[in-house]
Amino acid sequence: MSASANTLPPSPGDSPGIWTFGRAELDDHRHELRIDGHAVALEAKPYALLRLLLQRAGETLSKDELIDAVWPGRVVTEGVLAKCVTKLRSALADDDQAIIKTVHGYGYRLSAAVSARTVDASAAKWAPQAGEAMPTRPNWHFVRELRGGGFGQVWLAEQTKTREQRVFKFAVDGAELHALKREITLYRLLHDSLGERAEIVRIIDWNVDEPPYFIESEYVSGGNLIEWCEARGGFAEIANDVRIEIIARIADALSATHSVGVLHKDLKPANVLIVADGELAPPRIRLVDFGSGRALEPERLAALGITRLGMTQTRVDGDSTSGTPYYLAPELIAGKAPTVQADVYALGVMLYQFLVGDFRAPLAPGWERDIDDELLREDIAATADLDPDRRLGDIGELARRLRALPARAAERARERVALAQVQRQQQQLLRWQASRRWLLALCAVFAIAAAAVGSLYLREQRAAAMQRDVNSFLNDDLLAAANPYATQRSDLRVRDVLDRARGAVGERFAGKPAEEAAIRTTLGNSYRGLGDYTEAGKQFTRALSLLAASDGERSVQAIALRRAIADDEVLETRYDDADKVYASLLADLAAADGDASDAALELRVAQAHLELRRGHDEAAAKALESLLPRLRESKGNDDDATLSALSDLGQAYRGMAHFDQAEAVYREVYDARQKRFGDAHSRTLEALQDLAQLERSRSHLDNAVDLERKVVAGREKTFGREHEETQNALNELASMYQDQGKFDSAEPLFREVLAVRERTLGERHEHTRNSMNNLGLVLSLQGKLDEAEGYFRRVLAIETEMLGADNLQVLILMHNLADLERDRKRYDDAEALHREVIERVSRTLAPERPERGLFLAGFARTLQAQKRYAESADAFAQARTNLVAAYGPTHARVVKLDQMRVALYQEWGRPMPVE
Secondary structure (H helix, E strand, O other): OOHHHHHOOOOHHHOOOEEEEOOEEEEOOOOEEEEOOEEEOOOHHHHHHHHHHHHOOOOOEEHHHHHHHHOOOOOOOHHHHHHHHHHHHHHHOOOOOOOEEEEOOOEEEEOOOOEEEOOOHHHHHOOOOOOOEEOOEEEEEEEEEEEOOOOOEEEEEEEOOOOOEEEEEEEOOHHHHHHHHHHHHHHHHHHHHHOOOOOEOOEEEEEOOOOOEEEEEEOOOOOEHHHHHHHOOOHHHOOHHHHHHHHHHHHHHHHHHHHOOEEOOOOOHHHEEEOOOOOOOOOOEEEOOOOOOEEOOOHHHHHOOOOOOOOOOOOOOOOOOOOOHHHOOHHHHOOOOOOHHHHHHHHHHHHHHHHHOOOOOOOOOOHHHHOOOHHHHHHHHHHOOOOHHHOOOOHHHHHHHHHOHHHHHHHHHHHHHHHHHHHHHHHHHHHHHHHHHHHHHHHHHHHHHHHHHHHHHOOHHHHHHHHHHHHHHHHHHHHHHOOHHHHOOOOOOHHHHHHHHHHHHHHHOOOOHHHHHHHHHHHHHHHHHOOOHHHHHHHHHHHHHHHHHHHOOOOHHHHHHHHHHHHHHHHOOOHHHHHHHHHHHHHHHHHHHOOOOHHHHHHHHHHHHHHHHOOOHHHHHHHHHHHHHHHHHHHOOOOHHHHHHHHHHHHHHHHOOOHHHHHHHHHHHHHHHHHHHOOOOHHHHHHHHHHHHHHHHOOOHHHHHHHHHHHHHHHHHHHOOOOHHHHHHHHHHHHHHHHHOOHHHHHHHHHHHHHHHHHHOOOOOHHHHHHHHHHHHHHHHOOOHHHHHHHHHHHHHHHHHHHOOOOHHHHHHHHHHHHHHHHOOOHHHHHHHHHHHHHHHHHHOOOOOHHHHHHHHHHHHHHHHOOOHHHHHHHHHHHHHHHHHHHOOOOHHHHHHHHHHHHHHHHHOOOOOOO
8 A cells, every 4th residue: 555545534533624625615524525515425435535635635646546545455447446536526516627637647636726624623522421511501411321332422411400311422523423414314204204103212402513413312211122131130031922022013113114215224132222111011112223224215305305414425434234243134245235125134133132032143054943933933034034035025024923923823733734634635646646647648748749750751641540550559558558457556657658668669560660660759759858868869760770771861751860869969968979960961951952941950050059068159159140040030039949049049148258148038038938838837947047047157146046946846846856857957056056155055956966867867978977076066165075086086087088188078177176186285286287277278268268267266276375476466367367358347256356366465465456
């Protein structure tokens, strides 16, 4: 930090007090900018910048000096400084730069003539003392201090003659005066909107014109909640129903304030006062201290003719994170704007503390174990959820729920009795009904599909015979395979039925190759729907051999089967084999019909999909952008082929970090499928998952998890838990939990998915390999390094053999293994892996790919762990350049990288360079 940073006084006591320049005044004691005597809104950073320029008026200050002083210890670009200057000039109406001059290539200078005057030093430094008379109120004497710290000093004072007692809150600097003004404004809004509310401490008078600045309010003799509990011997002496009713009464009071658009924002036990009503239980309450509050509907102030005191500028210390940490909502800590949900969260924490009997108890993971009553657990969860959108929308609902606890408990008991009875009645029929439902659906789909496929193979005069054969197959083979009396099994799955029927196809259609080909094609599609691509490929291949023997491999039917086999090889990750088949098919189509046929167009779309599966996002996007206009013209905007191509284009855009373009494409697909199929259809859920994955890529993790849970629920209901589509959704959900740092939730899901995939797909399948890597990563993040290393090395060996050493997936695995070796302090091994990854990436990936930055960041951390700070700083700088180019400077990954760089320079003991 430059020397100029030390000239910025931390409080008005070190400053002249009031600077005058032109038509403007900066009142450092009141933290206020005035133009022609009227207060002007000014944010915190422009205020600090103006203050520094006034202190050194006439002197040209460099950009580095200004950044170091106004943003100490922060990584800030010159663009941020320029934006701050623009806001300051706007507040000063300095369009012609008559006040603040730009010195091009260097910095800025305040050119206006400046004069300064001090405030009354004695008034500024005055502090109350017990027994003394209050300035401007000689008949009032201070009794004792009620609370110190926070915003202002709070004292109990007594009228000499009447012995009436009142509370005075004083402001000793500009920030505290600002809070007093805010409290006055919000009280007036509450009073004029609601009238005299018994639940709000009444403000009687105030003085914000000259020091000492204060608010005068009524005295509530019972003290705050903490003092009241201590006076009764602690929580052990307070009945549980009394505690619950107190929370309900606080909820009533908050509901009233929220109804007129007022947030408290610093709700805590110390800001809830108790009215001394003898032994009355439960007692009456009063809310106090709205100095951190906010008016959500400022227009109400104007409508009521209330001056917006304390709301004309942003406090220097910010606003969003004011409050007490125990009760501060997570979204406020994250810097988001406050809503009524912030007060709901604070009261949820207080409810938990009241129930466990400890004001110091934080609402930490595992809090549910402390609450025996399941309904109260639900109430705490409904108010103190980390996601504000999941909290109660109306705090008054909490009061209603708490007061209805006995009735709710009785209703819950009745529900359990009824549910148990229903479960007993359904248990005996459940398995057979499930099998029957799936079987009927399968038969309907099978009959339609077989007839449709058969129409491709047979001339019209054979259609009736084909229909008879299909009906016979369904009745005598498919349905017979599911008969529980014949099989002696009542738990048959669709897969079991297909397997049993498959064995009868050859015998049933002996000498009828076209019919057998049609049935086997339908069987192949059914197996593909179950996620068994290997068996699907066998059925397609057998059908193709039957047709090729009579019609050759260039017939329409044979081409369709060759395309199905190639698509299957893509799903099985045999990309080179699929590419060869697509190229061969295109050549055959070009020879027969030219290159402009619909079949050729669909094959080129399939090739673009193959590029996407290979990780070639740019190539896939370029191909799809050129093909989609032809698809829309040929198929229409809502056709499945068009929507599938759009989904692929969205995935390519997402891989390239073109998130806005991806969202537009994904939204078009989702809206079309929802309109056509409804919310629960698998196609709609597929589009919803695309949106969830996009939110994850954008680091909007709460939104991503909410969407992905809907996908999991929909797929499990339709397909069952072990179906590939459900497992894919569970894998994605686990990855999102991992991104949130919820490893306890992620690990069991990753283990489940890996076990299912190993059993159903085998260890060499792409999805199984992906699961091994995911499980290894979440284990390493939890410090389970031995088990993690076993998974990493196992999948690395398989992927290197199958994909080659330069494949991106292999490089990601090597990077993960290098990070693990660093965590085990095997620095030589870690560095060797990092350097190999970076060398291969420089040869195989485009310079703008973000993976380069991520790999460099991992290498930088390994260098830092060895205290090779200069090398680490250089690697971090290269990584940042890459990630900013890929994502932009505000992306979550860039922000996280900047945090790691700050930590590096702090550990190194060097100043961090300004970007």
